[in-house]
Amino acid sequence: MPITVSEHRQLPRAECVIHYFVSGRAGRPLIVFTHPAFADHRTFDHQLDFFAPHYRLITLDLIGHGLSRYSGGREQLDASAAHIQAIVKAEGYDRAHLVGVSLGSLIAQYVAVQYPAQTASVTVVGGYPISGDNQAVQKAQRGEMLKWLPRALLSMNAFRRYVARGVAVNPAEQDRFYDMAQGFHLRSFQAMQGMGKILQQRPAALRLDAPHPCPLLLICGDRDLPIALRVARDWHAADPETELVLIKDAGHCANMDQPDAFNAALATFLARSLTATPCPNNHLS
Numbered sequence: 001m002p003i004t005v006s007e008h009r010q011l012p013r014a015e016c017v018i019h020y021f022v023s024g025r026a027g028r029p030l031i032v033f034t035h036p037a038f039a040d041h042r043t044f045d046h047q048l049d050f051f052a053p054h055y056r057l058i059t060l061d062l063i064g065h066g067l068s069r070y071s072g073g074r075e076q077l078d079a080s081a082a083h084i085q086a087i088v089k090a091e092g093y094d095r096a097h098l099v100g101v102s103l104g105s106l107i108a109q110y111v112a113v114q115y116p117a118q119t120a121s122v123t124v125v126g127g128y129p130i131s132g133d134n135q136a137v138q139k140a141q142r143g144e145m146l147k148w149l150p151r152a153l154l155s156m157n158a159f160r161r162y163v164a165r166g167v168a169v170n171p172a173e174q175d176r177f178y179d180m181a182q183g184f185h186l187r188s189f190q191a192m193q194g195m196g197k198i199l200q201q202r203p204a205a206l207r208l209d210a211p212h213p214c215p216l217l218l219i220c221g222d223r224d225l226p227i228a229l230r231v232a233r234d235w236h237a238a239d240p241e242t243e244l245v246l247i248k249d250a251g252h253c254a255n256m257d258q259p260d261a262f263n264a265a266l267a268t269f270l271a272r273s274l275t276a277t278p279c280p281n282n283h284l285s
Contacts (some may be wrong), residue, residue, distance in 0.1 A: 001045065020087055021058070022091060029270075032060075032087075033060075036103050037184075044099075051266075056091070058088070058096075076192070081110045081113075096119065121269070125262075126224055167253045168251050169249065176256070216239070219265060224252050
C-alpha cells in the first residue's frame with residue numbers, strides 16, 4: 001500500500017458517478033492515470049509514492065469499474081474522455097500528462113483525440129493505436145473474449161481469476177488484480193460496448209500514429225503477449241518520434257510487475273516532455 005494520501009472525490013453525471021482520487025503536490029504538472037479493463041485506480045499504487053513529490057496525480061475508476069458502477073444508460077466507456085476532461089478542469093488544470101495501461105491506454109489516446117490542446121503527453125502501456133488498421137489486434141481480442149465470456153457467465157470469480165493470471169507475471173500482483181476485479185460485474189460488460197466509438201479510422205491530423213510533435217512513450221513488458229510486443233515495435237518503427245521502452249520480466253501490466261523500472265522510464269520521459277514546446281490546437285499536444 002502507498003503511504004501517499006489520496007483524497008477520494010466524485011464527478012456526478014446524469015447517469016452515473018465517476019469516482020476519482022487526487023494526490024501529490026498541488027500546482028505541479030498533472031498526471032492522469034487510466035487503468036486496464038476489469039481493474040480500478042489501485043492499478044497505480046506503486047506509482048503514487050514515486051511521483052507524488054513532484055507531480056499532481058489523478059487516478060480514477062472508469063465507468064463500469066471499481067466504485068464507478070454502471071447501471072445502464074447511454075454513457076459507456078467512450079464517455080471516459082469527457083469524464084477525464086471534466087475532472088481535469090474541476091481540479092483547476094487545463095493540461096495533463098496521460099498514462100494508460102492496456103484499455104486505459106486506449107482511453108488516454110481518445111482523450112488526446114478529443115482534447116488535443118489539453119494533452120501534454122501520452123504514455124501507452126501494453127496498448128495499440130486507436131486509429132488506423134487494428135484488425136489483427138481486434139481479432140486477437142475477440143479470441144480472448146470467447147474465453148472470457150463463458151467463464152463470466154458461469155462464475156464471475158472464475159473469470160476474475162482467469163484475467164488476473166493473464167495481466168501480470170508476479171503472483172502477488174495477480175492477487176492484487178483479482179481483488180481489484182471484484183468491482184467489475186456482468187453488467188459492466190455493457191459499458192464496454194462504447195469501445196466501438198473509440199476504435200475508428202481517423203484522418204492523419206487526428207492520429208497518434210502519424211508524425212506529430214506530441215511526446216509519446218510506448219512501454220511494453222517483455223513477457224507480454226507476442227502481438228503486444230509486435231504492435232509496440234511496429235508503432236515505434238512507423239513513428240520514430242515515439243519512445244519505446246521494453247520492461248524486463250514484466251507482463252501486460254508492466255507498472256505492476258516491475259514498478260521501479262517502469263517509474264524510472266516514465267520519470268525520464270516526463271522530464272523531457274516538460275521541456276517540449278506546446279503543440280498548436282490542431283495537433284495532439
